[in-house]
Amino acid sequence: MPQNEYIEQHIKQHGRRLDHDEKKRKKAAREGHRIAKDAQNLKGWKGKMFAKKRYSEKVEMKKKIKAHEESKIKGPSKPKEDDGEALPTYLLDRQTTNTAKAISSSIKQKRLEKASKFQVPLPKVRGITEEEMFKVIKTGKSKSKSWKRMITKHTFVGEGFTRNPVKMERIIRPSALRQKKANVTHPELGVTVFLPILAVKKNPQSPMYTKLGVLTKGTIIEVNVSDLGLVTAGGKVVWGKYAQITNEPDRDGCVNAVLLV
Amino acid sequence: MATLLPPPSKKQKRAAQLPVEVDIIPKDLPNVLIKFQASDTGDSIGGSIRVPGNISERQLEELLNNLHKTSDDPVPYSFSLLGDKDDLVDIRDNLYTSVLKPGIKSTEDFLTLVYTPRAVFKVRPITRSSATISGHGSTILCSQFAPHTSSKMVTGAGDSTARIWDCNTQTIQHTLKGHTNWVLCVAWSPLGDVIATGSMDNTVRLWDPISGKPIGDALKGHGKWVSSLSWEPIHLVKVGSRPRLCSGSKDGTVKVWDTVARNAMYTMSGHSSSVACVKWSGSGVIYSGSHDKTIKGWREGRCVATFRAHAHWINHLALSTDFTMRVGEFQPGPSMTVNGNPSGAVTESSKAKVQEAFDKVSKIGGRYSERMVTASDDFTMYLWEPEVSDKPICRMTGHQKLVNHVSFSPDGRYIVSASFDNSVKLWDGRDGKFIATLRGHVSPVYQTAWSSDCRLLVSCSKDTTLKVWDIRTKKLMVDLPGHADEVYTVDWSVDGKKVISGGKDKKVRIWTH
Numbered sequence: 001m002p003q004n005e006y007i008e009q010h011i012k013q014h015g016r017r018l019d020h021d022e023k024k025r026k027k028a029a030r031e032g033h034r035i036a037k038d039a040q041n042l043k044g045w046k047g048k049m050f051a052k053k054r055y056s057e058k059v060e061m062k063k064k065i066k067a068h069e070e071s072k073i074k075g076p077s078k079p080k081e082d083d084g085e086a087l088p089t090y091l092l093d094r095q096t097t098n099t100a101k102a103i104s105s106s107i108k109q110k111r112l113e114k115a116s117k118f119q120v121p122l123p124k125v126r127g128i129t130e131e132e133m134f135k136v137i138k139t140g141k142s143k144s145k146s147w148k149r150m151i152t153k154h155t156f157v158g159e160g161f162t163r164n165p166v167k168m169e170r171i172i173r174p175s176a177l178r179q180k181k182a183n184v185t186h187p188e189l190g191v192t193v194f195l196p197i198l199a200v201k202k203n204p205q206s207p208m209y210t211k212l213g214v215l216t217k218g219t220i221i222e223v224n225v226s227d228l229g230l231v232t233a234g235g236k237v238v239w240g241k242y243a244q245i246t247n248e249p250d251r252d253g254c255v256n257a258v259l260l261v
Numbered sequence: 262m263a264t265l266l267p268p269p270s271k272k273q274k275r276a277a278q279l280p281v282e283v284d285i286i287p288k289d290l291p292n293v294l295i296k297f298q299a300s301d302t303g304d305s306i307g308g309s310i311r312v313p314g315n316i317s318e319r320q321l322e323e324l325l326n327n328l329h330k331t332s333d334d335p336v337p338y339s340f341s342l343l344g345d346k347d348d349l350v351d352i353r354d355n356l357y358t359s360v361l362k363p364g365i366k367s368t369e370d371f372l373t374l375v376y377t378p379r380a381v382f383k384v385r386p387i388t389r390s391s392a393t394i395s396g397h398g399s400t401i402l403c404s405q406f407a408p409h410t411s412s413k414m415v416t417g418a419g420d421s422t423a424r425i426w427d428c429n430t431q432t433i434q435h436t437l438k439g440h441t442n443w444v445l446c447v448a449w450s451p452l453g454d455v456i457a458t459g460s461m462d463n464t465v466r467l468w469d470p471i472s473g474k475p476i477g478d479a480l481k482g483h484g485k486w487v488s489s490l491s492w493e494p495i496h497l498v499k500v501g502s503r504p505r506l507c508s509g510s511k512d513g514t515v516k517v518w519d520t521v522a523r524n525a526m527y528t529m530s531g532h533s534s535s536v537a538c539v540k541w542s543g544s545g546v547i548y549s550g551s552h553d554k555t556i557k558g559w560r561e562g563r564c565v566a567t568f569r570a571h572a573h574w575i576n577h578l579a580l581s582t583d584f585t586m587r588v589g590e591f592q593p594g595p596s597m598t599v600n601g602n603p604s605g606a607v608t609e610s611s612k613a614k615v616q617e618a619f620d621k622v623s624k625i626g627g628r629y630s631e632r633m634v635t636a637s638d639d640f641t642m643y644l645w646e647p648e649v650s651d652k653p654i655c656r657m658t659g660h661q662k663l664v665n666h667v668s669f670s671p672d673g674r675y676i677v678s679a680s681f682d683n684s685v686k687l688w689d690g691r692d693g694k695f696i697a698t699l700r701g702h703v704s705p706v707y708q709t710a711w712s713s714d715c716r717l718l719v720s721c722s723k724d725t726t727l728k729v730w731d732i733r734t735k736k737l738m739v740d741l742p743g744h745a746d747e748v749y750t751v752d753w754s755v756d757g758k759k760v761i762s763g764g765k766d767k768k769v770r771i772w773t774h
Contacts, residue, residue: 093552
């Protein structure tokens with residue numbers, strides 16, 4: 001591997017050899033002769049590889065010639081292949097944003113294919129110890145009591161949540177670590193939308209974390225997909241769908257999830 | 262998961278607790294003086310008549326039938342009160358609750374009642390899907406019923422074919438192959454003997470619906486795809502000849518085709534952008550709405566009028582006589598037997614029949630008034646009287662997104678508009694006043710179709726459903742889910758027995774009562 005652009009630099013400073021162009025032309029002119037010689041003389045593995053390459057080149061060329069000949073005939077001879085993108089006249093000149101539609105139809109497609117229902121993108125997660133999850137809060141006048149815990153992970157608390165009175169509240173969910181929305185990606189389309197979280201469905205670590213709404217990697221959350229405009233076959237609006245968290249929110253400060261379709 | 266209704270607000274709860282006013286019609290109302298006036302000719306009948314102030318609509322109807330000496334074969338009428346400023350107030354149920362109680366007029370005043378004959382037949386609302394027929398290999402883009410019968414219809418699709426279906430046996434009858442690209446629009450001639458299809462491959466083709474064979478080769482001439490087709494109304498055609506066809510294209514031109522000599526008679530190229538919709542009016546003028554924000558009127562190849570008011574593309578336009586011109590001589594009669602045979606050429610009797618129907622629907626107060634409504638991307642619609650003035654009668658605002666489709670009811674009394682803001686709005690067809698919003702769709706509404714008795718309306722939408730609306734109550738009547746994807750096109754048969762719809766799921770559905 002050349003280090004730095006010294007060849008280019010040299011050419012810039014001193015120019016090329018005087019016979020550079022001539023040599024180049026001659027080499028190109030002899031190319032056909034070289035190929036003919038190789039085709040006759042190459043043996044074994046090299047010969048096989050050469051023949052394979054030559055064959056694919058010839059096929060390509062023939063196709064090109066054929067296409068060129070067809071283009072000279074006026075108009076297409078047979079009907080255009082259907083690509084499933086036909087639109088009525090009133091939608092022809094419009095820039096339709098059909099992402100949501102594409103999501104909807106791909107979901108339907110998926111259902112038709114009867115994909116395994118309970119498979120999730122992240123089947124296994126790292127275990128989280130209680131020590132990592134909870135921080136012990138010392139209480140009492142002389143800070144001698146230690147029955148209070150504070151969750152060190154991001155949480156979802158739900159709409160209209162009010163904290164318990166101080167002396168009742170055993171587990172604190174810090175307000176700075178609460179999340180309301182998640183970046184949800186559709187796995188097949190690769191579109192990412194910022195959607196409100198509706199609920200925490202299951203935290204694989206423990207059912208207690210599910211109840212507390214802890215958001216860790218692998219947690220299944222329900223997100224509000226109503227602004228995507230998905231519709232069921234019966235014409236009803238779909239608005240809640242499940243998604244699995246793919247990042248560790250306490251490291252990134254945001255929740256990234258992938259939609260389960 | 263159905264959308265949950267929010268709990269009633271405090272205001273609503275309080276309103277529910279208030280004592281409800283009961284509609285009691287007082288017995289001792291004094292008599293009032295009324296006069297009957299026909300809505301189409303403006304003639305009055307019977308002079309001034311003294312009637313009780315609590316007279317019901319049924320009694321008014323009986324009285325008017327007596328005056329017309331048609332009491333043995335009564336015609337149903339609807340009545341409305343003519344106001345001081347020529348505005349009309351509909352009379353529902355009885356005179357007291359709709360006029361006297363709201364204080365529009367007192368019993369001292371002289372009341373002029375405008376009467377309109379209602380359709381004597383009644384179309385039953387469609388409630389179920391009687392058949393799902395697959396056959397097309399691609400998205401269905403357009404559809405239309407035959408004018409002469411409800412058993413034949415044609416659809417155009419993205420697989421470069423149009424198909425004629427037999428709705429009685431619910432099978433495919435003919436596949437019309439010939440186009441080399443999507444079939445964008447279909448139009449059945451008002452005589453019923455020719456189908457025209459316009460396509461993405463820039464051509465128009467004519468077909469014989471009985472044999473399913475093409476009539477000659479493609480009509481070539483347009484430089485880009487054909488976006489809209491319209492046949493010449495029958496009463497304008499010479500006896501013994503055939504109606505001409507008019508086509509609008511993306512290349513900005515409108516062409517009139519002689520379907521016998523198979524050549525383009527006129528090419529009208531005044532628009533600077535693509536033509537979205539063409540309509541051939543009963544007075545002989547072709548109206549074309551374009552993406553260059555103007556509507557132009559053409560007569561025999563010359564531009565006779567230009568209508569400027571819209572601020573964005575014109576998407577669609579409709580004339581108050583559209584339905585009458587489309588069905589030709591097969592006007593739905595009292596017995597609803599539109600089962601005539603397609604005729605080969607225009608005859609004297611068919612011309613007279615269409616002329617009569619045209620007169621009936623286009624006359625208001627004794628004056629010809631063919632109205633036009635245009636829908637645009639600027640979220641508004643304009644109502645025009647194109648023969649009278651190039652200034653609009655009314656600007657119809659209210660939609661919050663572009664308006665995709667407008668249509669007049671077959672009797673010209675209502676306008677309905679379908680918009681991408683998920684709503685369908687109902688407007689008065691005479692003065693363009695707003696009447697009601699029909700909400701229910703959860704996605705853009707693409708098209709609407711009227712039943713021929715003007716009592717029902719069906720709309721198709723991106724949300725995969727069709728919805729049937731009752732015009733009298735202005736409410737949703739039936740919700741028709743069934744399609745698996747967007748529904749692009751819907752049409753109601755002329756005799757009202759069937760509705761067809763098609764869309765992205767490649768299936769044609771037939772809906773019946």
